[in-house]
Amino acid sequence: MTILYPDVHESVSATTGVYAPQQDSRLLIEAMTLSGVVPGRRVLDLCTGSGVVAIAAAQLGADQVSALDVCASAVACAQDNAAQARVRVDARVGTWTTALAAAPYDVVVSNPPYVPTPPDAHLEDIPVTIGPAAAWNAGVDGRQILNPLCDCAPELIGEGGTLLIVQSEFADTEQSLRRLRSGGLRAEVVLTQLIPFGPVLTARARWMESIGMLPVGRRQEELVVIRAEKRRATR
Numbered sequence: 001m002t003i004l005y006p007d008v009h010e011s012v013s014a015t016t017g018v019y020a021p022q023q024d025s026r027l028l029i030e031a032m033t034l035s036g037v038v039p040g041r042r043v044l045d046l047c048t049g050s051g052v053v054a055i056a057a058a059q060l061g062a063d064q065v066s067a068l069d070v071c072a073s074a075v076a077c078a079q080d081n082a083a084q085a086r087v088r089v090d091a092r093v094g095t096w097t098t099a100l101a102a103a104p105y106d107v108v109v110s111n112p113p114y115v116p117t118p119p120d121a122h123l124e125d126i127p128v129t130i131g132p133a134a135a136w137n138a139g140v141d142g143r144q145i146l147n148p149l150c151d152c153a154p155e156l157i158g159e160g161g162t163l164l165i166v167q168s169e170f171a172d173t174e175q176s177l178r179r180l181r182s183g184g185l186r187a188e189v190v191l192t193q194l195i196p197f198g199p200v201l202t203a204r205a206r207w208m209e210s211i212g213m214l215p216v217g218r219r220q221e222e223l224v225v226i227r228a229e230k231r232r233a234t235r
């Protein structure tokens with residue numbers, strides 16, 4: 001099946017110190033497109049980075065698009081990319097707590113940091129060209145951002161709203177599903193993609209093997225997109 005979705009990832013660039021669009025961003029855009037929930041809606045992109053997902057949302061016909069990132073350089077990059085794409089994206093410095101102040105949203109999308117991080121990560125030899133470590137480092141279990149994001153999801157989206165998150169299998173997909181469901185949301189994996197290890201996971205493979213997170217010799221990871229929905233209240 002041929003899937004058509006915005007080719008924004010081909011034209012969006014990342015400045016030095018900003019996470020560049022990769023397979024996870026593309027998979028999230030694909031899931032967002034297939035969901036059909038964006039046109040005419042109020043959308044928030046958390047951990048926007050280069051702004052690629054926010055720009056795709058605008059191109060898909062969102063009524064309003066907001067984008068948040070903790071990195072000022074990322075926000076500036078997202079603003080520049082949105083201007084180049086000739087779409088309106090309100091990109092600002094902020095976190096999920098910032099988002100709560102303006103909630104609820106109709107649609108929330110996020111490609112957060114989710115890579116399990118060893119204690120000696122600062123000694124790794126990872127090319128600086130792929131972006132800042134803060135864009136992927138997420139604690140030993142990879143859930144430093146995923147846990148609060150999943151837990152506040154019921155407050156971020158309104159009735160009938162949708163949340164789309166992309167993450168690695170190594171950050172415990174089932175825990176994300178459990179946390180979302182415990183908040184009363186209907187949650188399921190809607191899209192997956194098996195990809196070869198990039199520079200970060202390659203550098204961490206031996207450590208992941210040593211703690212039992214990765215089968216010895218395996219050098220692929222499964223990316224997953226989780227969709228969570230808030231049921232409309234019955235009256």
